[in-house]
Amino acid sequence: MAKVLILYHSAYGHVETLAKAVAEGARSAGAEVDIKRVPETVPEELARKSGFKLDQEAPVAVIGDLENYDAIIVGGGTRFGRMSSQLATFLDQAGGLWMRGALHGKVGGAFTSTGTQHGGQEVTLFSIITNLLHFGMTIVGLNYGFQGQMRLDEVTGGSPYGATTIAGGDGSRQPSENELEGARYQGRTIAEVAIKLHG
Template sequence: MAKVLVLYHSAYGHTEAMARAIADGVRDAGGDPTIRRVAETVPEEQARASHFKLDQEAEIATVEELPGYDAIVVGCGTRYGRMASQMAAFWDQTGGLWQKGALTGKVGAAFTSTASQHGGQETTLFSIITNLMHQGMVIVGLPYSFQGQLRLDEVTGGSPYGATTIAGGDGSRQPSDTEIAGARFQGRLVAETAARLA
């Protein structure tokens, strides 16, 4: 049974919802998912004034726990077409793991949320994937065998590089059924790939 960490940062709950869907996909494949989030770096007063979702259930992750998983799926919202600083700050602490090759050969994957269709989904996924590749991880994306990302009848996220959702500029749009299905598909594929590599 593949042990899979779903590691995320979510300011408004969109990425959190995608993380839960990825964990569901891991379970579908017989894997053992753990959902953790990275610490919020925005001062609490400012976060509350910006209406951040601060009541998230997931515990805060530690760098030290990462080697205990067979796969790590990383998700965060985009900030100007790149990984959110909260997630970057977490990965900036993993130099010791990189030096020991502690994550080499493990499965890695990425997912994200943007305000708009063209808000930097793919560049954000690549900014996450770059960190995972530097750690020597084997990357699993969201292949086109997930037919949902080929839809033309609705606005939807999704990329061969990872599951995505579109939140809307005011955050009012929640992940669609298609986007949740994409996240679940990717979670399942991550668990299946990790089990094959074990």
Template sequence: MARVLVLYYSTYGHIETMANAIAEGARSAGAVVDVKRVPETVPREIAEKNHFKVDQAAPVATVADLENYDAIVLGTGTRYGRMSSQMAAFLDQTGGLWLRGALNGKVGAAFVSTATQHGGQETTLFSLITNLMHLGMVIVGLPYSHQGQMTLSEVVGGAPYGATTIAGGDGSRQPSEIDLEGARHQGKLVAQTAAKLFP
């Protein structure tokens, strides 16, 4: 069975919800899945004052955890069209893994959240995917086999590069069922791909 890590950073819980949907999809394809988060870099008193979701069920990952998986799916909210500083700080510590080629040939994927439809979803996905490719990973996106991303009757997330959701400027919009379907679909594809590469 393929081992999949869903590794995320979520300030307000939107990406946490998407991470659990990615995991659900991967498990539906028979993978063993762990959901973990990167460390928070904002002091707790500031995070609480700004209404961060500070109590999340997922354990905090270490860089050493990464090489124990056949596939790694990264998720984060967008910061000015790129990944959050928390996720960047974590990935900046993977130089040793890169040097040893520890993740070469493994499966990588990405998912994100933005405040608005045009808030940088695709550039943020690529900011994650670029790191995964430098680490030697094989990328799985969200193909149009998830046709929900083509919906025009409502606001939906989704891009061929990964699952996405839109939180709204005040964070009040939660991932829709179509957004969650996209996340589950991508998770399933990641697990299926990993199973083929690591039978």
């Protein structure tokens, strides 16, 4: 059985919701799945004032966790067209794993959330994917088998590079069922590839 890690940072809960959907998809393929979050680097008082969602149930990951999985699916919100500093700070600490080639051949993927439709979703996915490629991982996106990413009857996230959601400028929009289904599809697809490669 393949082991899959869903690793994420979520300031306001949108990425946390996507992470749970990605995990559902991976479990549906028969994988063993853990959801963990990266440490929050914003001081707690400032995070509270900023409305961060601080009651997230996922345990906090440590760098050493990463080599224990066959697949790692990384999610985080967009910050000016790139991954959040919290997520970048965590991945920046993985130099020892990179030096040892500890993540070579593992399966990877990315998912994200932005405030607006054109707020940098694809660029953010690529900023995550770039890190995973440097670690020697095999990348699996959200292929067009998930037709929901092509819908024109509603505003929706999703791209061939990974599952996404649109939070709205004030963060009030929650992931739609279509976006959650895209996250489940990507999680299932990545788990299926990991099972074929490592199962």
